[in-house]
Every structure is written in C-alpha cells, then in structure tokens.
Amino acid sequence: MTELIRLSAAAQAESLTSGTTSSEELTRAHLDRITAVDGTLNSFLHVDEDGALAAARAADERRRAGEDVHPLTGVPIAVKDVVVTEGLPTTAGSKMLEGWVPPYDATLVTLLKQAGLPILGKTNMDEFAMGSSTETSAFGPTRNPWDTSRIPGGSGGGSAAAVAAFEAPLAIGTDTGGSIRQPGAVTGTVGVKPTYGSVSRYGLIAMASSLDQAGPVTRTVEDSALLHQLIGQYDPKDSTSLDGGFGDFVAEARRQDVKGLRVGVIEELEGEGFAPEVRARFTESLELLEQAGAEIIRLSCPNFEYALGAYYLIMPSEASSNLAKFDGMRYGLRVIPEGNATAEAVMKATRGEGFGAEVKRRILLGTYALSAGYYDAYYGSAQKVRTLVQRDFAAAYDKVDVLASPTAPTVAFRFGEKTDDPLAMYLNDIATIPANLAGVPGISLPSGLAEDGLPAGIQFLAPARGDDRLYRVGGALEALLEDRWGGPLLEKAPELAGGANR
Template identity: 80%
Template sequence: MTEPIRLSAAAMSSALAAGELSSEELTRAHLDRIDAVDNDLNAFLHVSADLALKTARDVDARRAAGEQLAPLAGVPIAVKDVVVTEGLPTTAGSKILEGWIPPYDATLVAKLREAGLPVLGKTNMDEFAMGSSTETSAFGVTRNPWGRDRIPGGSGGGSSAAVGSFEAPLAIGTDTGGSIRQPAAVTGTVGVKPTYGSVSRYGLIAMASSLDQAGPCTRTVEDAALLHEVIAGHDPHDSTSLPDPVPNFREAARRRDVKGLRIGVIEELEGDGFAPGVSARFQESLAQLEQAGAEIVRVSCPNFQYALGAYYLILPSEASSNLAKFDGMRFGLRVVPEDHPTAEKVMAATRGEGFGFEVKRRILLGTYALSAGYYDAYYGSAQKVRTLVQRDFADAFAKVDVLASPTAPTVAFRFGEKTDDPLAMYMNDIATIPANLAGVPGISVPSGLAEDDLPAGIQFLAPAREDARLYHVGGALEALLEDAWGGSLLDRAPELTGGAR
C-alpha cells in the first residue's frame, strides 16, 4: 500500500472504512511527518498532537462499534490560525494575540469536530491575513515545499505548505482577495473560495467582513469537494449566511464529460504582467479541455482593470474598523508605558508594539479613506467600482458557464523580492480579487510547471451559488492533465528531507 500520508483524503477515507488503516495510525503518521519537516518549513504555529490523537481514537472506537460515520471521519486536518478554536491558541499571525486561547469554536471548526476530523494544529499566515507571501507573520516565514527560498503564497501559506508537503491531507484557509487560491497555485495544490455566505464566517477573525470567506485547501479536486460539503451550510450565528442546502460537490468533482461546457477566457487577465511559463500552462490546460469537447470563448470584463485599486480601498477601510477592537483593554497583548499610563497611552503602545508594519500601513490607509471629507472620494467610489465588477460578471456569465484565467501572474518568488515594493506585492492578487468583490466562487487547480520548474495554477470562476460547476470543470481538467503527466504534479515535487532546492 502507498505510504498513508501520500494518499488522497478520499483514499484515506476508503482505507479507514475498509479497516485497512486506523485513524490513530493515520494521525500519528502525519504528526511524525510534521516532526520530521516542519522545523524547516514552519507551516504550523501550534501542533495539537494530544487532541488530534484523542479524536482519532474516538473515531476508531465509534467505527469499531458499527456507528455510521461521516465520509471524512478520522482523516486529519490543519486549520489556518485566523479561525478560532476552543482550547487551542489562535493568533492570526500577530503578536497582539500571542497566547490567546479562545473560549469557543468557529462554526466551521465545530462542523469539523462533529464530522470526526482530528485537528492537527493551526497553520501560519500573514498577520491578520494581510499579505500574499506569509512574510508578514509575526512568527516567521513559511517555506514553500518546492523551494526553501520561495514563498508559499499568502495569506494562507501555512495551510498550502502543510498540504503540499504531506504534513496534512486537508486544511482550512480563508480567502479575502485570493488567499486560498494563490497559495494553491504556487504550491501545486487545489484551493477553493466558496460563494460568499455559503460557509459560515462566525469565528473567523475578521479583516474585511464583506470579502472574507473560508474554504478548502487540498491535493485533489475531489478532496476539496468532500471538505466543502463538511463545512458548508446555513448558520444562524452569521447574518450573511445563505439558507441554501449543501449540494453534492463530490459527485460534480467526479464528472468527466465537459462536452458543450462554455469556458470564457477573461481578456483582461492574460498577456502583459503574466509570466510566459504561467501563460503557456494556462493555454495548454484550455487546449486539453477544448480537445475534450469544451467550448472556449473569449470574453471581456472591462472593469476588472479597476478591481485592484477598489479592493485596496475597501479592504483597508473594513480592516481599520475590524481591528479597532485590539486595543489592549479587553484581551490579547497589553503594553503599559512606564510614565503616567493612561488608557490612550496604553492603547497606542499596545497597537504600536502588537501590530506589524503591513497591518499598520493598511489601518492608516483605511482610516484615511473613511475620514470625513474623503469617504465619498475613496471608499464610496471603490464601492461603485465594485458594482461595475459585479455587472461584468453578470454579463460574462450570460454568455458562458465558467470563466478562466491564470490564478497568479508568476510562480512562487523568492523571499524578500517584493517586500520593499507593496504595489508589486499587491499585483499578485490581480486575477483573484474580482471574485471577492463580487462574492462569486473560484477554484485553483495545478496547471503544470512553469518558470524554474515551479508550479502554476489555472483559476475557474462560476456564478454565485454555482460552486458545483467549479468541481465539475476542475475535476475534469485534473484528470486530463494527470493522464498527460502520468500522475499528480506533486509526484514531481522535490523531497523535503535532503536534496531540496
């Protein structure tokens, strides 16, 4: 049998159900993998070995007693550290929350526990999810399994690196402007941003409430579909939660027939600014789908060119409001000045020491955009652009079933390459941001190796509430490419223990 940690989550589920493997064995194998490689990768900020093993033993006992269990029961998972977990540290990658242990679970974590998934631990991230490289974490960078000098994407680089390095078969990420999809693209994994409101945001430490969305990070499209089914569904704790029933995403992921499927190629998200290798893999992926019977249609979304600017006004504005609660008064870090401390001085000292540079930059930008005299010129105008982006999507989906673009303009860049140029860093999200502004779902699937033999990804977008279309086209393309490659893209990843780049 294949080494357990290298199985897909679906294959792990089958092996557990057949009695070929116990959840305790599987969980221990992943904990051993974390012990072996994570000192180098830093994908995890906290490992909850005892709790994970306790859950695994409980699942094994329930299965032995003949209890009917959820499909992923006993399959371990990692959770991004922006999602609150009762009894486990939750920091959002920030010093201001160092050591905080929440008294409750996020709704999606409660669903994971109810379904019997052992939580391996909490994964590293850009501070408060502000970044595209996991370089702004207060607890050190996470390294890409494909190259130790390369970023794993952001803000959820810890989740993508954990999945890509076989430390976890499944992980939870959050996507505010691409933070699930872009890390997936640069680590050769699969990442899904669900329709806004289809997965509860209750218990996510908010950065930009109208943009944030949790979703699956996995190694296969089918695994993402299985995990999505666990965490989706209406939640009365979340006022933006959709009342829709959860579709059968796994069935959609297993469909292979794409004959007649209309795929729109977004003209504004190709060409200049996209690396030649990334563009080549994108075109090859489209050719595979076209050869299988899909129809490729070129579409224009003219207002997408303004999406980046609008996003970087809306996001900081909402972040400046959401992060106001971190003031040293109620929970988290408190810094007390020595000289006649007042509440105002404590707040200033705490926020000055607790927040990193990127968080401070965005708070200042957002506060300015919301200030009297500038609100209409900046935040108000950005919201008007958001409406135009939504209209572009509506017009495009009237012509095609799904839209396609490269997920990220380049492969994983080296640490430090863009830290001194925030605009260059922000450009990493140029293809992923429109989906968050419109609330539509998106998926990133590996498209092959591009520059420096590093992974690239192809992104598909669907209308709101039509997430199943993503699993259909993503699963079909994954099967076509793996047939062409003779296996998974991750089969070509360098070994993490010795000889890696």
C-alpha cells in the same frame, strides 16, 4: 516517508472504511511528518498532538461501533490560525494575539469536530491575513516545499505548504482577495473560495467582513469537494449565511465530463504582467478542455482593470474598523508605557508594538479612506467600482458557464523580492480579487510546471451558488492533466528530508 500520507484524503478515507488502517495510525503518520519537516517549513504555529490523537481514537471507536459516519471521519486536518479553536492558541499570525486561547469554536471547527476529523494544529499565515507571501507573520515565514528559498503564497501559506508537503491531507484556509487560491497556485495544491456566505464566518477573526470567506485546501479536486460539502452548511450565527441550493460537489468532481460546457477566457486576466510560462500552462489547459468537448469563448470584463484599486480601498477600510478592538484593553497583548499610563497611552503603545508594518499600513490607508471629507472620494467610489465588477460578472455569465484565468501572474518568488514594494506584492492578487468583490466562488488547481520546475495554477470562477460547476470543470481538467503529466502533480514535488531541498 510512509506512502499512507501520500494518498489523497479520499483514498485515506477509503482505507479507514475498509479497516486497512486506523485513524490513530493515520494521524500519527502525519504528526511524524510534521516533526520531520516543519522545522524547515514552519507551516504550523501550534501542533495539538494529544488532541489530534484523542480525536483519532474517538473516530476509530465510532467506526468500530458501526455508527453512520461522514466519509472523512478519522482523516486529519489542519486549520488556519485565523479560525478560532476552543482550547488551542489562535493568533492570526500576530503578536497582538500571542498566547490567546479562545473560549469557543468557530462554526466550521464545530462541524469538523462533529464529523470526527482530528485537528492536527493551527497553520501559519500573514498577520491578520494581510499579505501574499506569509512573510508578514509575526512568527516567521513559511517556506514553499517545492523550493524552500521561495514563498508559499499568502495569506494562507501555512495551510497550502502543509498540504503540499504531506503534513496534512486537508486544511482550512480563508480567502479575502485570493488567500486560498494564490497559495494553491504556487504550491501545486487545490484551493477553493466558496460563494460568499455559503461557509459560516462565525469564529473567523475578521479582516474585511464583506470579503472574507473560509474554504478547503487539498491536493485533489475530489478532496476539496468532500471537505466543502462538510463545512458548507447554513449557520444562524452568521447573518450573511446562505441556505441550500449548492448541488452535489462530490458527484460533480467525479463526473469528468465537460462536453458542452462554455468556458469564458477573461481577456483582462491573461496578457501583460503574466509570466510566459504561466500563460503557456494556461493555454495548454484550455486546449485540453476544448479537446474534451468544452467551448472556449473569449470575452472582456472591462471593469476588472479597476478591481485591484477598489479592493485596496474597501479591504483596508473594513480592516481598520475590524482591528479597532485590538486595543490592549480587553484581551491579547497589553503594553504599559512608562510614566503616565493613560488608556490612550496604553492603546498607542500596544498597537504600536503589537501590529506589524503591513497591518499598520493598511489601517492607516483604511482610516484615511473613511475619514471625513474623503469617504465619498475614496471608499464610496470604490464601492461603485465594486458594483461595476459585479455587473461584468453578470454579463459574462449570460454567455458562459464558468470563467477562466491564470490564478497568479507568476510562480513562487523568492523571499525578500517584493517586501520593499507593496504595490508589486499587491499585484499578486490581480486575478483573484474580482471574485471576492462580487462574492462569486472560485477554484485554483495546478496547471503544470513552469520555470525552475515550479507549479503554476489555473483559476475557474462560477456564478454565486454555482460552486458545483467549479468541481465539474476542475475534476475534468485534473484528470486530463494527470494524463498529460503522467501522474498527480504533487508526486513531482521535491522530497523534503527535514532540511532545505534547494
């Protein structure tokens, strides 16, 4: 493997600025890596070699012409397949949209193209972002580069695995209940869920509109800061878009100072249900922060206990509404049944064949929760719990600057371990869901190696519009852990050579 692709995105950008390499060379190196290992990993659903190289040449020309370019201009990136891209297939991991090519770009894709980042391709995901393991993708699961018998998390397992395996230095993910942060934890990558509304949702295929948020997937905190600063811009096309007041993420990531920072430890998110090795790495991380001058404060957020149940009523309810448009009438899959092919029969056949089991499960659950006679008892009650969770956050931030917990209860589990037990699968998101219910930002970064040499993650949560705090504490802890582990955690990842590594 060329050492060029092992560099952080920031270091790759520096090599482009200095002229020691070109974007075309850098992009070609990542495309070669994809060719070498993606047959094993299945991180990508579509690779746009011609488009990526053309964009790389254009980026090189801009630099040669002396244009004032973005720091990441010429650094390649991968995009989760739930984000629409003009001229490239966008499937959301579903047969329902197999072969669909959008006629427009999502706003964040437009920002990436304007800044000159070559888009390598579209990454695999759980169907319509419904899952925690990337096992529900209609196009096969993605494998974890650390151990290809294990899941890479979900729903954004493709983006996380691509970054972890050095197929891409940067990726875009989306996070509805933890789909950026949980894959980050189990693949040893950095994942950020921005404040709700701070990154445009225009052009994201919606699952739950009040919860969905796009964000960065990277190998370092600084890289996430650079990408977040680029895509976090106000968009009039998104009615929930926020404008300004988010701070300098890159400066905070480089600050590496936590003296006086108050870090709250959420009692409800560190005990029962969390693997001992995950808790051990979490405790060690807190000790490092305390030694560096942070104040560790234990506190309770009692209503977090009900967040998982509330989420699995609100999210399916919104999903059942959002997915109603996939009916075989306008675009995407259309199945014509035998006999009298009425519109109703076509819709029934199309949705029956086009949606997978998990999507059907959530549509049924959401439709039931919204039905007459049950709306107040289920959806209405869940929204009340959501308010209580938001109040818990508000009370906590009166006492601390950021909150901390393990990102996921366990390290990556093996394929098939939880596919027959939906509740066990849903519990993977127990620590990440509260942030989506409240709209607050969160970051996950590697906290060290746990059982079987697999990575664990630590999560920090900040108040809405307090994303800069995440980069301050994340950048500082990353540096402290680098000293502890003797180098960037991803350097310890098993080498892939086009085949299974275990």
